[in-house]
């Protein structure tokens with residue numbers, strides 16, 4: 001990562017804290033590693049991201065339905081999915097500073113790729129072979145413990161009343177899609193869906209991530225937006241290509257620029273997968289996975305059929321052909337989407353001798369759409385008029401009332417939270433019944449009649 005990019009990441013993190021987007025969790029207690037809280041503007045941004053995703057995936061599609069499955073599930077699900085046996089990262093500890101580090105990331109730093117499917121023994125062999133070249137990124141020393149596989153599932157003590165050590169623990173879900181697979185039959189039996197069709201869901205997932213130092217990119221508690229699309233074996237790859245196209249276009253529509261996006265093809269596939277690509281975004285620390293678009297074959301429903309003893313096959317109503325549906329998926333984290341949107345929006349501009357920091361969010365994602373200012377807060381007639389205008393706009397848009405400090409300062413604050421429009425009520429308003437509307441991006445100001453405001457924002461927002 002170059003210093004310039006490093007700098008950009010620091011600036012984004014600092015703006016997020018200072019302006020109420022993202023706070024470190026439990027800060028007054030010294031924090032809680034790799035968990036973050038979304039502040040007043042962060043939650044608006046998150047909600048806007050979810051709304052856009054849901055619209056794209058469910059509202060605009062006749063063939064996709066929504067779901068909200070629970071975080072706690074029968075522990076057998078995680079055995080069937082392969083997570084209990086195989087959902088792990090290779091871990092080492094720096095003997096000097098005791099930082100826990102991912103071996104595959106350490107190897108990546110020196111240009112060696114470790115396949116995620118390698119056994120503990122294989123990983124350690126590669127690690128040992130390269131050990132002279134590897135330094136601890138935290139303290140710079142060169143002494144590490146032997147590697148071991150570290151399971152990422154987060155255990156809870158729910159339901160373990162028997163205290164039988166053989167009884168599997170109840171996990172907090174490690175991904176949301178398992179809730180979709182196990183409801184496949186319910187959806188087919190209760191809603192009029194026919195293959196091919198998809199089930200979409202947004203929800204929390206939990207992973208015991210070893211290294212989590214990239215702000216909201218990798219956290220231990222996070223939210224996923226996943227869509228699992230069920231197809232016949234014959235249609236799987238055709239639908240997969242369609243989904244890949246749709247996902248790429250979705251990110252362009254979301255306002256990410258094409259130069260900041262690229263496909264990463266997985267060269268080594270897990271044994272059941274037909275194809276796997278990630279969409280990577282150019283985060284301040286470089287191109288990294290934003291979303292996975294994978295063709296998973298019939299693995300998921302086959303496993304759940306086997307472990308549950310329930311028949312999860314599907315019968316084509318036209319041909320009477322019976323088969324286990326194949327699945328293609330789109331899976332993305334909200335934190336990563338929010339970080340991509342923040343990265344894309346962060347802009348510094350020279351205005352006279354000053355630098356203006358402005359978050360150029362697309363208007364549909366901006367946490368606040370309109371800020372309403374009375375020019376002076378100690379003039380009751382202006383404050384009253386400003387409240388009146390605020391009340392007429394708040395039904396349709398997220399608005400903010402601000403009467404603090406001089407107008408220049410208020411503009412700067414709204415620029416930093418990315419508010420597209422500021423409306424100022426001044427003394428002229430009382431006589432000419434017009435207000436000043438200032439545009440975030442051009443900084444141009446125009447007088448608009450108060451009676452025309454609704455129409456103006458109807459068109460521009």
Ligand code: ATP
Nearest residue numbers: 209217218219222289290291292331332333335336
């Ligand atoms: P990575 O290789 O970065 O750990 P992954 O390949 O394990 O990610 P998946 O299991 O495919 O990720 O999860 C799907 C999506 O969920 C990812 O593309 C990412 O957007 C999001 N995601 C996964 N793990 C995390 C995390 N710890 N924090 C935030 N988002 C995550």
